[in-house]
Amino acid sequence: MPATHTQSRFSSKLSSQCQNCSLSALCLPIALADEDINRLDQIIERKRPLKKGEVLFHQGQPFSSVFAVRTGTLKTFNITSSGEEQITGFYCPSELVGLSGIDDNTYPISAKALETTTVCEIPFSHLENLSAQIPSLKHQMFKVMSRKIGDDQQMMVLLGKKNADEKVASFLLNLSNRFKKRGYSATSFRLSMSRGEVGNYLGLAVETVSRVITRFQKNELIQVDGKEISIIDLPEMQKLVGVAPDCGKIAQF
Amino acid sequence: MPATHTQSRFSSKLSSQCQNCSLSALCLPIALADEDINRLDQIIERKRPLKKGEVLFHQGQPFSSVFAVRTGTLKTFNITSSGEEQITGFYCPSELVGLSGIDDNTYPISAKALETTTVCEIPFSHLENLSAQIPSLKHQMFKVMSRKIGDDQQMMVLLGKKNADEKVASFLLNLSNRFKKRGYSATSFRLSMSRGEVGNYLGLAVETVSRVITRFQKNELIQVDGKEISIIDLPEMQKLVGVAPDCGKIAQF
DNA sequence: TTAAAACCTTGATCCAAGTCATACGAACAG
DNA sequence: CTGTTCGTATGACTTGGATCAAGGTTTTAA
Numbered sequence: 423m424p425a426t427h428t429q430s431r432f433s434s435k436l437s438s439q440c441q442n443c444s445l446s447a448l449c450l451p452i453a454l455a456d457e458d459i460n461r462l463d464q465i466i467e468r469k470r471p472l473k474k475g476e477v478l479f480h481q482g483q484p485f486s487s488v489f490a491v492r493t494g495t496l497k498t499f500n501i502t503s504s505g506e507e508q509i510t511g512f513y514c515p516s517e518l519v520g521l522s523g524i525d526d527n528t529y530p531i532s533a534k535a536l537e538t539t540t541v542c543e544i545p546f547s548h549l550e551n552l553s554a555q556i557p558s559l560k561h562q563m564f565k566v567m568s569r570k571i572g573d574d575q576q577m578m579v580l581l582g583k584k585n586a587d588e589k590v591a592s593f594l595l596n597l598s599n600r601f602k603k604r605g606y607s608a609t610s611f612r613l614s615m616s617r618g619e620v621g622n623y624l625g626l627a628v629e630t631v632s633r634v635i636t637r638f639q640k641n642e643l644i645q646v647d648g649k650e651i652s653i654i655d656l657p658e659m660q661k662l663v664g665v666a667p668d669c670g671k672i673a674q675f
Numbered sequence: 676m677p678a679t680h681t682q683s684r685f686s687s688k689l690s691s692q693c694q695n696c697s698l699s700a701l702c703l704p705i706a707l708a709d710e711d712i713n714r715l716d717q718i719i720e721r722k723r724p725l726k727k728g729e730v731l732f733h734q735g736q737p738f739s740s741v742f743a744v745r746t747g748t749l750k751t752f753n754i755t756s757s758g759e760e761q762i763t764g765f766y767c768p769s770e771l772v773g774l775s776g777i778d779d780n781t782y783p784i785s786a787k788a789l790e791t792t793t794v795c796e797i798p799f800s801h802l803e804n805l806s807a808q809i810p811s812l813k814h815q816m817f818k819v820m821s822r823k824i825g826d827d828q829q830m831m832v833l834l835g836k837k838n839a840d841e842k843v844a845s846f847l848l849n850l851s852n853r854f855k856k857r858g859y860s861a862t863s864f865r866l867s868m869s870r871g872e873v874g875n876y877l878g879l880a881v882e883t884v885s886r887v888i889t890r891f892q893k894n895e896l897i898q899v900d901g902k903e904i905s906i907i908d909l910p911e912m913q914k915l916v917g918v919a920p921d922c923g924k925i926a927q928f
Numbered sequence: 929t930t931a932a933a934a935c936c937t938t939g940a941t942c943c944a945a946g947t948c949a950t951a952c953g954a955a956c957a958g
Numbered sequence: 959c960t961g962t963t964c965g966t967a968t969g970a971c972t973t974g975g976a977t978c979a980a981g982g983t984t985t986t987a988a
Contacts, residue, residue, distance in 0.1 A: 500832070503917040508836055510828045522828060524821035531828065550814065557807055564803070567820040568777035574827040575763045575775060575784065579753070581834035582878030583761055586975065617936065625835030627976055632937055648936090648984075664756040839945065869965060880946055885967055901954085901966090 458556050465548040468492075472535040478519070481532040485523030487543045491515050494539025495614040498531045499622075509623040512536070512615060514600050521567055536614045581625050584663075589624040590634040591662040594644065598653060610652045711809050718801040721745075725788040731772070734785040738776030740796045744768050747792025748867040751784045752875075762876040765789070765868060767853050774820055789867045834878050837916075842877040843887040844915040847897065851906060862906045 471494075472478060478489060481500050496513040510531055513519045523529040524546065553560035580592050602608035613620070621631040638644045643659055645652040653659060724747075725731060731742060734753050749766040763784055766772045776782040777799065806813035833845050855861035866873070874884040891897045896912055898905040906912060 500828075502832065502836070506836070508832045510831055522821055522825040524817050525825055526822075530825045550810075550817070554807065554810055554813065557803075560807065560813065561803065564777050564816070564820070567817070567824065568775055569779075571820065571823050571827065572775040572778055572783045574824065574831065575753075578763060578827065578830055578834055579755065579761045581831055582876075583755070583759070616934085618934095623835075628936080629938085629977080630975060633975095636937070870967095871965075881966080882947080882968080883945060885965095886945095889967070 458559070461552060461556070462559065465545060465552060467543040467545070469541055469543055471538050471540045474535055474537050476535050478533040478535065478541065479523075479529050481529060483529050485520070485527045485529055485546065487545045488518050488520040488523075488549070489533070489541040489543055491517050491519065492540040492542055495536040496533050496539060496541075497536055497615065497619065497623075498533045500531045507622065509619055512623070514597075514604075516604055517600075518566055521570060536619075586626055586630050586634050587637075588663055589626060590620070590631060590638070591643075591659050593620060593624060594651065594653065595659055595663060598656075608653070609656065610650075613649045613651060711812070714805060714809070715812065718798060718805060720796040720798070722794055722796055724791050724793045727788055727790050729788050731786040731788065731794065732776075732782045734782060736782050738773070738780045738782055738799070740798045741771050741773040741776075741802070742786070742794040742796055744770050744772065745793040745795055748789040749786050749792060749794075750789055750868065750872060750876075751786045753784045760875065762872055765876070767850075767857075769857055770853075771819055774823060789872075839879055839883050839887050840890075841916055842879060843873070843884060843891070844896075844912050846873060846877060847904065847906065848912055848916060851909075862909065864904060866902045866904060 478496060491513050493515055496519055497509050498511045498513070498519060499507045499509045502508055511519075513533075519533050519541075520529060522531065549563070553563055580589060584592065597611060597613075598608045601611050615623075617631045617635070618628045620626075621628045624631070626634075635644070635646055639646050643653070643655045643662075645654055731749060744766050746768055749772055750762050751764045751766070751772060752760045752762045755761055764772075766786075772786050772794075773782060775784065802816070806816055833842060837845065850864060850866075851861045854864050868876075870884045870888070871881045873879075874881045877884070879887075888897070888899055892899050896906070896908045896915075898907055
């Protein structure tokens with residue numbers, strides 16, 4: 423399909439990269455002017471792909487940048503004093519990682535690729551400067567961080583109050599929504615994380631995750647083939663996590 | 676004690692209010708110029724005190740302001756689809772409430788006073804404008820939100836991985852740290868929330884909270900008289916939550 | 929291609945914490 | 959002041975999910 427013909431002289435090749443890419447969550451919703459997108463684009467460093475298992479940044483390392491996932495998936499985790507890994511989040515394309523490092527100029531978590539993953543590095547000092555010049559960008563930054571706070575609080579509800587079935591169902595529906603939002607199928611997708619990682623994230627043992635998934639399949643809520651998941655009975659799944667039909671956000675982290 | 680004598684002509688009575696008050700967490704760490712503090716001060720509305728049980732804002736209500744607690748305590752919570760209350764946080768003096776409302780201009784949680792509580796209302800649009808003029812204020816905003824994200828993630832670790840003893844100990848030490856930070860005793864304080872609210876927050880039944888507290892007292896880790904708590908054996912408590920001696924932040928939400 | 933390693937599933941058993949029941953003290957509205 | 963409600967404590971019982979164990983499958987790397 424041919425590219426749009428009405429490009430301003432500022433919206434170069436770089437600009438169109440930004441428009442297609444992962445950063446859409448950060449910039450597109452506020453409809454930045456072409457010129458502004460271009461300015462944002464110029465501070466971004468596109469990095470070589472990370473291979474599965476490679477680390478983007480380490481817990482404790484000095485904070486310098488936030489990263490937008492372009493393709494692939496990341497997990498963030500920290501190592502507890504007893505040496506176990508605790509996964510704090512999974513990041514899909516268009517999502518921003520590293521925001522929690524701003525506070526004391528140190529990443530409090532590590533980020534590792536679950537599969538081959540490309541990211542855009544956004545040096546934070548540049549982003550901060552630019553956000554002083556582009557008010558809508560600053561507002562968008564606040565929104566992104568605010569949303570993260572709200573989402574994390576929903577996650578707390580999930581961890582504190584829900585049982586294993588509700589946790590796994592919430593997790594699957596959450597992924598489903600995230601895929602849907604960026605144009606992929608909401609009902610059929612591939613888990614890039616292992617059962618063990620899902621369990622770690624949800625506060626469940628591997629065996630429990632496995633059993634719940636098997637049971638969901640027996641009850642014809644989902645169809646499973648290894649890491650491929652199809653959601654068969656979406657309404658029933660939603661009932662399971664306690665989503666009111668008219669209220670997509672609540673109780674779904 | 677007499678007030679400082681070297682006030683600029685801009686740092687009026689209002690300014691000195693800000694310096695003593697709850698907002699210190701937001702503005703003092705970055706050492707705003709007197710003039711800037713004054714400007715911040717002028718957008719803040721000081722409200723009549725909330726009585727115990729009064730609601731500051733309701734879940735679903737349009738977002739307009741963030742609030743800094745000056746005295747007293749707030750809890751934030753949301754009502755799940757099944758009608759139960761899920762507490763997502765407690766807010767002590769100097770802490771900011773309502774940041775999660777920025778995202779979609781709606782408060783996703785309610786905030787209610789646990790005791791007589793005074794807050795400063797900071798209209799967000801004004802704050803955002805001002806932050807465009809005072810770069811260090813904008814940076815401070817990012818820091819506050821970033822810290823919240825990091826803290827919430829520690830809370831997830833707590834909810835997902837810790838047992839009842841570790842949860843309650845973490846909770847008490849976290850309060851202890853917050854009191855200490857603003858100059859109160861780190862080892863002797865009053866819980867403004869009920870056992871039920873603690874349990875709700877930590878994902879535990881009331882009875883469990885009660886039993887753990889009783890046990891801690893028997894083991895001479897703490898001394899309890901109703902809502903008054905004294906931490907007797909701080910090192911042992913820290914060992915319980917897995918704090919490395921040289922590392923105050925980790926695993927303590 | 930194949931061996932090793934990592935991952936997944938299922939069954940059997942166990943225990944931490946939830947639930948139920950009861951009682952007593954504190955707060956509070958009338 | 960006083961009855962009612964709310965908060966706290968503690969014991970008895972139950973249970974969801976962890977743990978242990980073992981076998982099958984997929985992925986990885988040589």
